[in-house]
Amino acid sequence: MVKALFQKLFPRNNSGRKQVLGSKQKSDRPIPASIEQAANEVQSVMGNSADLMVHRFQAFAGKSECAVVYLKSFTDIEELNKSVLAPLQRFTSLPKDMESLGKILPQAGTRVIASIQALSKAIAWGDTVLLVSGFKSGLEIPLKKYQQRPVEEPDNEKIVRGPRDGFVESIWSNAGLLRQRIKNPDFRLEVLTLGTRTSVEVGIVYVEGIANRQIVSEVRQRLERIEVDRLLSSGYVGEFTTDSPWSPFPTSQFTERPDHVTAALLDGRIGILIDGTPIVTIVPVVFWDFLKSPDDYIESPYFATLVRLIRLLAHLVTLLLPGAYVAVTTFHLEMLPQTLAMIIAGARTRTPFPVAIEMLTMELTVEILREAGLRMPGSFGQTMSIVGALVIGEASVTAGLIEPIIVVIVAFTTLASFIVPGYNAAIAIRLLRFPLVLLSAAMGIFGLALGAMFYLYHLVSLRSFGVPYFAPVAPLFLKDMGDTFIRLPWYLQSRRPTYYRAEDEIREGRDNRPGPEKES
Amino acid sequence: MVKRILVFSLLLFQLILTGGCWNRLEPEHYAWLSWLGLDKAEGGKVKIMTVVSPPLSPVPTGAAPPEDLMLTSSATGDTVFDAVRNINAHLPKRLFWPYLQAVVLSEDIARSGVEQHLDALFRNVRVRKNAWVFITRGPVDSVFKIDPQIERSPAALIDALVKAEQDFLGKSRVLRLKEFQRELASPGFDPVVSVLGVWDPKEEKVLPPGAKVPKKAELALDGSAVFQGDKLVGWLSPAESQAYLLGKGEMKTGLIAVPHPDNPQNLAGIEIIRSSSKLRAEIAGGRAVAKIEVKISANLGDQRFNAPGREAEDTDEDPDFYLKLGEQLERKVKSDLEKLAAKSQTTFDADIFGIGDYIANRYPNDWEQIQSNWRDYYKQAAIEIEVKANIAAANIMRSHPPRTDNQEQSGSAAGEE
């Protein structure tokens, strides 16, 4: 009923959508035989763009007039001279049509195009088009030259002992980095072109025979369904493909590390590469994936287990500690040991505001400091945020505005929120602690539990591409517990996680138990 | 989406409404109640006495801590709760119960029955049920006028005193409010409660009831009080309390001096390391039959040679000596316990070992029959006591180098401790 009302009030305009998005429909003419005319038409389509070049020359021993059309900003001119112009000068006889010319030209990936629209699109994509007078078609020659930075270790995802390469902005280089690791014909890369105005290549990578087919086709469908003018980063794709757009929790994982993506692919997950961003999206994802780091599989199982438990604790601390402190000090002081309670009481005798207000103020201050540190130019950032934290913390305590224990709690919470490897999960948690502080201030520990239960129900109701978000804890898969909170040694993890529903579950041989050869 | 917006807006709405925070009470508005004393006042009224503790300051202020940490106040009322509220006539902060350390009951109130007065405490969820319960001989006032020197904070004093009692002394039965309540609730139990006195540092003894409290007086534990039901009926001396604790299996450590096996004039100080007791009881042949089995494991603490001449050899390596010493201990504890049990049956008429509670739990059908006449049954009950002791070691192997010949020794070869 409410829904019907809502729809009446805000009708969805489904019919008008395509026209708004698609570029203006132009009449699609064939390429004229005259080079002059063809060049003029391209120039008019591209609006006389300054970097549009039309180079005319005589080829085939002066028998024929030719032209190459290309964008100066986007084309490898050296390569153009070497592998297009030079051979054309050497050819003596004119081939009978464009197709046979493409066959004799020493350049891979050429394609014959016939319409003006295809011609201008090819140029916009960075290809060079060869026109020969008299032929009513053009030859598209891929001579794109990207501005590309070298492969280097990502700053935001450093690990201690592990590979030092990271993704770059080109989808093809990124695919290469993955191919380098998975030398297997089953590795699949499907590329879609999305973004009606930006034409971004989006690649789906997975390993055939491991990744679940249904999930792969679900990913493909969701990507194909996207209709938007731009796709500038992985966040756009994440938001357009998520199962529940209003959830604060991320249902896809972002990484810059090829080894991370490789491991995910081999577990039956799917990577989404986007041209123009070094960040690769991994789907499907479960909540606990954000607590894992590639480090865990490099260091010893004991240490990895300890660190994972600490990360889980840090998650809980970030979420619950500010609220718990407010609840305990305003309503349930008796839960604390006597000495601690008396210290808190002693500290509070000097401060003018209720605990909840102090807590919220300080948490907001920390968020301001964090954002400021992020935006401040260069080396300023760190210094300023440290100074800010010290000055504000110290001064407000000395002035008696804030009790010192709040500063301790806030600092600890902030620190804890940065422990978790999944940055997007951590910010969700950071965000969600504020309502909990408010609820705790209103209803004590009952309010805290109430809010936490809301979050829990929301979390267990989430799915990421059909995979329950809280698996393997809820629903419970005991078999997969070996790599969730703890990390068992590799030789015991002979099966892939069941919740990703891999086609092939086995990933190890049976007799993997390491040790010296046994005498029999 | 409508649903989430709906739910969250309702939640938010609720939050704003509940912003009043009825129960909100910031810790700085509390008066931290540490001790509570109950006494009778004139005109059938009840008098309460309180000690509140000031909060600690985490920021070092440089100022010297206040001279007097014993902030006492008192009030009277028709009931305990009434008196508690009346105290706010002059106490500007709200009494905060969760850190209550001690409940001190006067002899008057204990003799007239404590349950009705403790009701206010048992009902209140905020009262700390882990507080310790004490009885005073005479009125409670003297306890609240002390001026402790060693542990000056009243919030820590009682815990320290109880800890010392349990870990080193073992001659008074300190129990918590919840345990007191548990024993009061059961008809087959007559509680025994620690007695709190005031130590006179000049006279070096516990003050007699009603005497004026001198300067620098400390608290002292002075044996135990025996209840019948919820009424005080008598006192146990420290030595009797020690036997009682052994019989109940509640002793943590304690020291008992027993006669030396070779010569009863010489004494050996036995340090009890562990003890446990097992009670078994039933109704057989129309009377209650109970058996208390005490197991003790102890160390030889020191020896004292009163007899002229050194009669005892240095027997540290002699296993027989320890066996005999153990028998001495068994005999001593057994006779003490038998005396105590007899006293409880004749003088106090109080089932202090909880024999009735055992029967009620294990033989509920029998208990139904005799419940109303339990006092008579208890008087007639046959209480058998069995003690098993093992002296595991001496605290040190040798107190002096082994003698080479029979040179004379004065009688002070006690082990160094």
Added chain:
Amino acid sequence: MNGERISSRQLTWLLIIINISTSTALVPGIVIFYARQSAWLAILLAAAAAAAGVVLNLTLAGQFPGQTVAQYAQGLLGTWLGRLAGFFYSLTCLYLVAVCIRTITQVIKLSIMPETPLWPFVTGFVLLTVYSAWLGLEPLARAGDIMFPFALLVLTSLFLLALPEGKLYRALPVLQFNPAGIVKGAFPSFACLGESFVILLLAPALNKPAELKSASLKGSLLSGLILVVLTQTLLFVQGTYRTSAYLFPILRTAGELNVLDVFERFAPFVLTAWFTVNSVKIGVLAYCFALSASQTIGLKSCRPALLAALVAIPLLSLAPRSLAESLTVWVDLIAFKILIPTAFLFLPALLLLIAKVKKHHG
């Protein structure tokens, strides 16, 4: 909403949660009060009777695979009487939701925030309940997957901490012969275990229908067992007299713990854990209410019914004027003596009888 599937293990765990989450606090005190030392016997009797009732319910559900009671009641009793039966089930669920919310919020309020009025607690709890039921059965079952181990963990650690205060002779089960007391004590436990009637509504959601029987019986019997263990442990720690003196002895025990002389007063923790586990139970009951109501009227979605519940539950919850009234009249009389026996025994027996007769004739 109809495509939701839960596994048989999830059903077992949900049943245990439904059976014991409220009764952990309520039942031991009552049972020990009446049956004294024979409390264990009383609960075992109740568990056996409840298991028999579950078998009855299962037989009925087995006659109509893939349908809930709200659906086949109309076929059995005719449209109007069938609708009445469907409404009865939905109203019973709604009533139980309201009563549970009332009891829990009241206990929480009394124990940790005595000066706050009741309605903010009730409102918050109702919002949570409706939200969880709104999300559907699958999330509820998943929440159960988390909450059941959590509840066991809390209970176990609570009793491990309380262990030093116990006396063995208090806990050893003995037979105290008082039939009246045993029956009186067995009845509330039976009523608590009788909330298993929700399988009549949940049965079609099972992903492997063949396992319905074993899963439900396991749930019902395990709940009885847990209650027995719980009761004996309480006797062990507190003794008969003190346990029967309190309505919620387990909270007492938690409130009086003392760990290392430093940590005390675990009551807020335990209350919170109790509340969180109960929220799953109440969510399932609210879901059952909405399912039954919408199927009775013939709606496709449960959600309009839940919107109605948003208003109805607080009104019901806030109706009793005191704790005593809510316990003696609302819980003991209406819920335990009228609604649950009818929903769990009488109505299924009647429906089964009619189904058999119809089958015989047709």
